[in-house]
Amino acid sequence: MPPAPARDLVPPPRDLAGWPLGVWARIVGFDIAGAERRWLEAIGLAPDEDILVLRRAPFRGPLHLRTSEGNELALDRRYAVRIQVAARGGGR
Amino acid sequence: MTESCHVEPGHAGPRPGAAGDALTVVLVGRPNSGKSSLFNALTGSDAHVGNYPGVTVEALEARLQLPSGESIRVIDLPGTYSLEADVDPESDEGIARAALAELRASGAPVLIAQVLDSTNLAASLHLTGELTGWGLPLLLLVTQRDVLEAEGRTVDVRALTAAVGAPAVWVSARSRTSRPEVLDAVTAQLRSPAPPAPPRPFNPRTLAHAALASAAPAEARLALHRRTESLDRVLMHPVAGPVAFLALMSVLFTGVFLIAEPASAAVGGALEWVGGGVRRVLGDGLVASFFRDGILRGAGTVVQFLPQIVLLTVALELIEASGYLARGAYLLDRLLRLFGLGGRSFVPLLMGHACAVPAIAATRAIRDPRQRLRTMLVLPLTTCSARIPAYALLIATFLPQLGALGRALTFLALYGLGLAGTAIASAVIGGTLMRQRRSLPLVLEMPPYRRPELRAVLSVAARGARRFLREVGTVIVAVSAVLWVLLSVPVGQGPPAGPAALASTAPRQPERTQLMARSLAARVGRALEPVTAPLGFDWRINVGLIGSFGARELMVSTMGIIFGIESADDDLGDLPQTIREARRPDGTRAYSPATGFALLVFFVFACQCMSTVSALRQETRGWRWPAFVLGYTYVAAYAAAWVVYQGARVFGWG
Numbered sequence: 001m002p003p004a005p006a007r008d009l010v011p012p013p014r015d016l017a018g019w020p021l022g023v024w025a026r027i028v029g030f031d032i033a034g035a036e037r038r039w040l041e042a043i044g045l046a047p048d049e050d051i052l053v054l055r056r057a058p059f060r061g062p063l064h065l066r067t068s069e070g071n072e073l074a075l076d077r078r079y080a081v082r083i084q085v086a087a088r089g090g091g092r
Numbered sequence: 093m094t095e096s097c098h099v100e101p102g103h104a105g106p107r108p109g110a111a112g113d114a115l116t117v118v119l120v121g122r123p124n125s126g127k128s129s130l131f132n133a134l135t136g137s138d139a140h141v142g143n144y145p146g147v148t149v150e151a152l153e154a155r156l157q158l159p160s161g162e163s164i165r166v167i168d169l170p171g172t173y174s175l176e177a178d179v180d181p182e183s184d185e186g187i188a189r190a191a192l193a194e195l196r197a198s199g200a201p202v203l204i205a206q207v208l209d210s211t212n213l214a215a216s217l218h219l220t221g222e223l224t225g226w227g228l229p230l231l232l233l234v235t236q237r238d239v240l241e242a243e244g245r246t247v248d249v250r251a252l253t254a255a256v257g258a259p260a261v262w263v264s265a266r267s268r269t270s271r272p273e274v275l276d277a278v279t280a281q282l283r284s285p286a287p288p289a290p291p292r293p294f295n296p297r298t299l300a301h302a303a304l305a306s307a308a309p310a311e312a313r314l315a316l317h318r319r320t321e322s323l324d325r326v327l328m329h330p331v332a333g334p335v336a337f338l339a340l341m342s343v344l345f346t347g348v349f350l351i352a353e354p355a356s357a358a359v360g361g362a363l364e365w366v367g368g369g370v371r372r373v374l375g376d377g378l379v380a381s382f383f384r385d386g387i388l389r390g391a392g393t394v395v396q397f398l399p400q401i402v403l404l405t406v407a408l409e410l411i412e413a414s415g416y417l418a419r420g421a422y423l424l425d426r427l428l429r430l431f432g433l434g435g436r437s438f439v440p441l442l443m444g445h446a447c448a449v450p451a452i453a454a455t456r457a458i459r460d461p462r463q464r465l466r467t468m469l470v471l472p473l474t475t476c477s478a479r480i481p482a483y484a485l486l487i488a489t490f491l492p493q494l495g496a497l498g499r500a501l502t503f504l505a506l507y508g509l510g511l512a513g514t515a516i517a518s519a520v521i522g523g524t525l526m527r528q529r530r531s532l533p534l535v536l537e538m539p540p541y542r543r544p545e546l547r548a549v550l551s552v553a554a555r556g557a558r559r560f561l562r563e564v565g566t567v568i569v570a571v572s573a574v575l576w577v578l579l580s581v582p583v584g585q586g587p588p589a590g591p592a593a594l595a596s597t598a599p600r601q602p603e604r605t606q607l608m609a610r611s612l613a614a615r616v617g618r619a620l621e622p623v624t625a626p627l628g629f630d631w632r633i634n635v636g637l638i639g640s641f642g643a644r645e646l647m648v649s650t651m652g653i654i655f656g657i658e659s660a661d662d663d664l665g666d667l668p669q670t671i672r673e674a675r676r677p678d679g680t681r682a683y684s685p686a687t688g689f690a691l692l693v694f695f696v697f698a699c700q701c702m703s704t705v706s707a708l709r710q711e712t713r714g715w716r717w718p719a720f721v722l723g724y725t726y727v728a729a730y731a732a733a734w735v736v737y738q739g740a741r742v743f744g745w746g
Binding site: 078 | 174176177179211218219300317328330422423426533535540
């Protein structure tokens with residue numbers, strides 16, 4: 001069983017837009033209304049989904065994400081600020 | 093595991109509805125799931141866009157014959173991520189949902205064939221869960237078999253069927269065996285139709301892991317994306333990305349025109365030959381002239397554009413099938429948002445550089461209705477390929493001193509002006525008409541890079557060509573015929589100095605030109621002179637504009653008729669010089685470079701295309717927006733031409 005990361009190296013929960021690149025996160029909350037949220041879930045961003053931020057476009061452009069299923073998405077920053085994520089716990 | 097594995101889930105039951113109707117198989121699936129590839133594999137290039145009873149939306153459809161002899165209809169619905177999430181009914185997903193609902197309501201035998209990407213199974217199973225609630229027979233077509241097998245993984249089709257309650261087949265759209273495998277599965281459904289699968293709750297992610305034999309270790313999953321990752325490191329880099337994008341677009345457009353040019357010239361030559369033959373057979377009378385100069389010339393213009401249209405369609409399809417299109421949308425999203433558009437507008441805007449007509453239909457992929465409308469309204473300003481001959485003529489006429497590089501740079505400047513116009517128009521329309529609310533945030537799937545399938549690309553190209561001929565070609569021929577009447581039928585006396593003013597260097601049919609000077613079009617052209625004089629235009633240019641009002645493709649041939657030059661289609665020949673040396677009744681030169689610049693700019697903005705107007709009417713279901721587009725583009729064209737003409741005169745080009 002892989003050792004748990006040291007506490008001070010694990011980023012605290014925050015919105016997806018501010019999450020560091022290359023660190024896996026888990027979606028813990030949505031601040032987005034019903035219809036749009038259902039659409040986001042359909043395209044692959046669901047609660048408890050694991051997300052990796054690959055890159056961010058300059059000038060507050062979209063984020064390039066990868067899910068644990070291997071899907072990759074471009075996500076507008078205006079959505080990313082309304083999705084809460086926390087560090088993915090344990091090994092997976 | 094056998095080659096094609098499908099398991100019937102239970103007892104058969106009669107399907108309610110009109111028993112004599114042919115079965116309609118509806119292909120449903122996420123975008124990028126390989127649905128179009130599979131549809132192409134099943135139907136070849138026979139598919140056409142159909143409007144059929146019971147469904148009011150357009151969808152690609154084709155008829156097939158099963159190996160057992162029955163005839164079925166296959167419909168390819170637009171890709172959709174969900175049938176439950178709230179979507180705008182005019183968007184691709186709204187259309188898919190509406191079509192499915194109507195088919196269900198019609199009572200005719202329907203089979204939903206969902207295409208699932210086996211390299212992305214969990215996501216597709218989300219849609220499967222929704223489909224099981226529709227009360228229609230379901231068949232699961234799991235694709236990308238070749239990709240998965242190359243990694244040593246398999247799909248447990250039985251597990252899928254057991255969990256979902258619908259038969260499943262695992263195929264590879266690229267393989268020749270996919271067609272018989274799928275058709276066998278459909279035949280089996282036809283023979284003993286399964287009852288509509290009752291909705292069984294299942295977790296898409298858990299089921300996907302169960303079905304994918306053994307959950308692949310993390311390294312294997314990463315291997316799937318290694319090529320994509322290394323390419324993206326360059327192509328999506330904040331600096332290298334845009335540079336690569338611009339380079340790709342430049343290569344694309346340059347390449348297309350370099351290839352299309354000789355092709356068009358060859359077609360032009362062939363048409364000349366045909367025209368000569370017609371003259372030999374029918375002589376030189378009025379009827380022969382109508383057929384040759386009205387119909388044949390119009391048809392010839394259409395055919396000459398075909399190489400360009402087909403090549404650009406192929407290029408676009410290659411970009412989309414390879415997966416790069418999504419990267420382009422990602423790179424451009426921020427910039428496009430500055431003008432109230434967004435990443436998804438990238439595809440229609442790019443298509444508009446070939447032809448605005450299919451681009452207008454392509455706006456259905458834009459989820460935000462306001463953004464979709466705005467994109468449609470500014471598409472006529474993108475530099476479509478029909479503007480190029482007009483630009484070429486004007487540049488050759490008024491900037492003859494330019495070498496090849498100078499001409500290329502001028503073209504580039506005109507393209508840039510078109511883009512600038514598009515951006516400004518979008519910003520203005522948003523700020524005024526729509527009381528700007530920012531468009532829906534971008535959410536776009538980024539598929540892994542794939543090698544495009546040649547067969548599918550050629551299929552799309554063939555469809556694009558057919559569509560162009562049908563929707564644009566017919567309009568051009570009709571306009572050409574009407575134009576012939578307006579230009580050839582004399583109305584009253586011409587102006588006293590008419591013939592003398594036309595200093596043709598090689599008048600082959602001066603009588604024709606004299607006739608034209610007395611035609612209805614000429615009269616209208618003269619009547620418009622006070623209006624266009626501030627732009628440096630005279631009645632002859634006005635007639636050219638009247639001619640290109642319906643289709644700007646006809647500008648060059650119309651100018652040829654006005655100035656008495658035959659065969660001005662492919663090789664401009666004497667036309668530029670003739671126009672340049674044309675004189676007014678008092679003997680002075682009729683046109684200065686300022687006029688040329690003004691005319692160029694006029695062409696950049698004016699919507700001179702009845703096909704575009706028609707497409708807008710169809711997509712917006714009304715005449716309000718097409719009328720608005722005609723209005724604002726002509727106002728912009730007039731204003732810009734005025735500014736350029738007066739400005740050029742100030743600088744001494746007048």
